Every structure is written in structure tokens, then in C-alpha cells.
Amino acid sequence: ATPLFAHQGCISEHAQLRLVNGSSRCSGRVEVLHNQKWGTVCDEGWDLQDAGVVCRQLGCGTALSAPGLAEFGEGSDPIWLAEVNCTGTEATLSECRASPWGGKNCTQRKDASVDCSGLTISEHTQLRLVNGPSRCAGRVEVLHDQQWGAVCDRSWDTNDAKVVCRQLACGAVLSVPDKAWFGEGSDPIWLDEINCTGTEASLTECRARLWGDHNCTHEEDAGVVCNPHICNFLHGDRDLRCTGRLEVLHNQQWGTVCDHSWDLRDAEVVCRQLSCGTALLAPGRAQFGEGSDPIWLNDVHCTGTEEAITECRAKPWGVHNCTHGETAGVVCSGNISPDHPKGALCCRN
Structure with missing residues (x-):
């Protein structure tokens, strides 16, 4: 088994992973998009750690169960993945190890599924982008003590923006505007000197100063532009x-x-x-x-x-x-x- 990306897999951080036939968006048969076609995941090796990554990636909280044997019905598309082996700490399914795309003999009767708690990341710490052209672009604001506030752009970089785009299910980072590109906020400046590795599931998992501890002005409000239609390639030719x-x-x-x-x-x-x-x-x-x-x-x-x-x-x-x-x-x-x-x-x- 090797990382999915080594086989030209591009499971994006949101749009190319879905749950089908469940009672809510946070439960159902796991399907991934490959070669512009949706397909299922074989339940061989499928466990709660794998399901936990799916739930986290979709902003669906924690995994309650990892059913196999086509619990949510059999798919009719290709069986794309088998022997998925996540440690449980990955931010996306694409970071887990698995057999090559479509290379495992399996049947639709063994389609893998997940049942998530449905508690999204934003219910722990609210995060939003404001004053931009879409919900996936704008000034970064976080909710703390029931009040929205801005983020200072000091040390703000692509790794930090990547976490924001992932948390909001907004795909890949396009741009990391600083200096209040999307206008100055008027609420508190909650976060400063954020330092993410880029793999965190939410912004609050990144290192930063204490809430409200900063030496910034709103002229330094951080921004992000994400694109939900672009996925991040780690190997092979990069998309232009x-x-x-x-x-x-x-x-x-x-x-x-x-x-x-x-x-x-x-x-x-x-x-x-x-x-x-x-x-x-x-x-x-x-x-x-x-x-x-x-x-x-x-x-x-x-x-x-x-x-x-x-x-x-x-x-x-x-x-x-x-x-x-x-x-x-x-x-x-x-x-x-x-x-x-x-x-x-x-x-x-």
C-alpha cells in the first residue's frame, strides 16, 4: 500500500469526497471521485480510524461507526479504493495509505460507509470569511467569547490559509492577501502570530498568541482566497x-x-x-x-x-x-x- 497521491489520486479536501444514501450529510456510503467518475471504497481493512478521517475532512465531527458490507446500499460505480489504512491523525483521506486506484478485487457488497456525529468544527470554534466575492474568500474572522474578531496578518502564510480553507470545506488556497485587502474589521483582533503546519483540522489547533494578545491594528487584518474546485496535487504534474x-x-x-x-x-x-x-x-x-x-x-x-x-x-x-x-x-x-x-x-x- 502506498499514499493515494502516488497513483494520481486527487481526493480533494471537500468536493471530491462524499457520503451517499445516509439519513444526513454526515452518514452514508463513502464515495471518492477519480478520473471524473465517482466510485466506492472496499471495506477490507476499513475501521474507525479511517472513518474518523472522513468525518473530519467533511466537517462532520467524530466517527461513531465504520460500517462495511454495504450498510447504506451497494454502489454501481467502480470500486476505486481498498485496504485504506489511516493512522487517524490525517486531515484528509488523501494522506492515508491504500492500494492503487481500482487495483483490488472486491465487490459492491463490501462497500465501506461511515456514521459521523455531525458536530462540525465550526460548532467548536466559529470561523468565517467576510467582505469577499464568495463564502470562500474574504477577511478571516473567528468567534470567541460570543464575539467575532479579526486575525492579524503577522506571520500569516499559505500554511495558515490552507487550514482555513480546509476547515470551511473550501478546497485549495489560491491567495493569502494581507494588509486588510478585504477591508478593515471593527471588532476585536482575536489572534496574532498564528503558526500552522498546514495539516491541522481547525485554526484553533495552530500555535498562536493567547486570545486577544496582539500588537496589531485592523490595517493588518488577514485574508484568504480559496477555491473549492481546485485540489492539491502532492505528486506528479501540478495543475496549472x-x-x-x-x-x-x-x-x-x-x-x-x-x-x-x-x-x-x-x-x-x-x-x-x-x-x-x-x-x-x-x-x-x-x-x-x-x-x-x-x-x-x-x-x-x-x-x-x-x-x-x-x-x-x-x-x-x-x-x-x-x-x-x-x-x-x-x-x-x-x-x-x-x-x-x-x-x-x-x-x-
Whole structure:
């Protein structure tokens, strides 16, 4: 048995794991998505530790039982996984060991199931994202002593954001905005100097200062942008995410775009041009690195309906009063299609 990811498995932290035929969302037959098809899990080796990981991953509290023998009915799809062997401490099923995808002889009569307590992580410590374009993007706020409060961005990084996205069942981290990108809160600043490893099931499991102990202002409120449609690959070729520093090709040389006047309408054109869905953010200030090539575009003004960024108004090529510290970026909702011609536009993480 080897880790699931070694066999091109991409069980995401929420959307690609589900429970079927149960009396609630927190009980039922375990199904995983592989090769764009849902399939079941064989009950060989299936136990309470494995079920506990599933319950945690779905925000369903603790495992009450780990039934086998198709307790919640037999599936009709492929049997994707067998001999799953979790220690019980994993944050997601993808971290557990198992036989290769579809490589075990089993029958649907042995489909594995779980019955969880249904007590979600957020019922222990409330967590929410506010002022963003969706429930999976915004300023991070936690509930303590029956009052919502902000999180300071000092030491705030991708590992911390990964825990937030997991806790809210929001998939993978796209961006980790700081400096009150989603506006300043007005409530207490509850947490400061958070230091997560990235594997914790909830933010309160991470090391941090004591509640309310900080030397921050709301100008330093932390934010997160997650995408529930993107899963994290640990092995093999990485998916090309639609987020990063924007670069354009001119005179056979790649160059950056200045963030002067850069906004969501400009980013919307970029996302459309790259077949990347809709624009979630239009970050500036070189959030994805400064770049070292020429600064090709400045003062870009798109209406948002253009098919390509070259159709938008801007200063002439190479005319600018910017530095690489003002490089523009984009955060889009989707992935670049594998067969999409990148043309003269790209995003670099």
C-alpha cells in the first residue's frame, strides 16, 4: 500500500469526497471521485480510524461507526479504493495509505460507509470569511467569547490559509492577501502570530498568541482566497492554476503589467482570455513576485467585456512610471484548459 497521491489520486479536501444514501450529510456510503467518475471504497481493512478521517475532512465531527458490507446500499460505480489504512491523525483521506486506484478485487457488497456525529468544527470554534466575492474568500474572522474578531496578518502564510480553507470545506488556497485587502474589521483582533503546519483540522489547533494578545491594528487584518474546485496535487504534474503574476508577450519577450489602475474588470478580461473562469481578485503590489523582465503595460483600462487584454485602453507598450514592486496579478476561479493555447498571456506563480 502506498499514499493515494502516488497513483494520481486527487481526493480533494471537500468536493471530491462524499457520503451517499445516509439519513444526513454526515452518514452514508463513502464515495471518492477519480478520473471524473465517482466510485466506492472496499471495506477490507476499513475501521474507525479511517472513518474518523472522513468525518473530519467533511466537517462532520467524530466517527461513531465504520460500517462495511454495504450498510447504506451497494454502489454501481467502480470500486476505486481498498485496504485504506489511516493512522487517524490525517486531515484528509488523501494522506492515508491504500492500494492503487481500482487495483483490488472486491465487490459492491463490501462497500465501506461511515456514521459521523455531525458536530462540525465550526460548532467548536466559529470561523468565517467576510467582505469577499464568495463564502470562500474574504477577511478571516473567528468567534470567541460570543464575539467575532479579526486575525492579524503577522506571520500569516499559505500554511495558515490552507487550514482555513480546509476547515470551511473550501478546497485549495489560491491567495493569502494581507494588509486588510478585504477591508478593515471593527471588532476585536482575536489572534496574532498564528503558526500552522498546514495539516491541522481547525485554526484553533495552530500555535498562536493567547486570545486577544496582539500588537496589531485592523490595517493588518488577514485574508484568504480559496477555491473549492481546485485540489492539491502532492505528486506528479501540478495543475496549472489560474492565479499568479500577469505577463504579456511583446517583441518576443515576456514582460509584466503595472498595477496602476489595475482592477477586477481588467482581471476579468485576463481570466476570460486564459479560459480561467471568472475573476476573484486583482491583486497588485507584486503579490506573486516582482518579475525581472520589462514592464510592458501600464494604466490598463478594460470595460470587462473585451476578449483580450490587448483590446483594452493602456499607455503605449513599455511606457510607464512603475517599478517591479507594483506588478499586477490575477486570481481566477478555474484552471487553464490543458489544450488551451496560452498565446501571448500567462500567469506565473
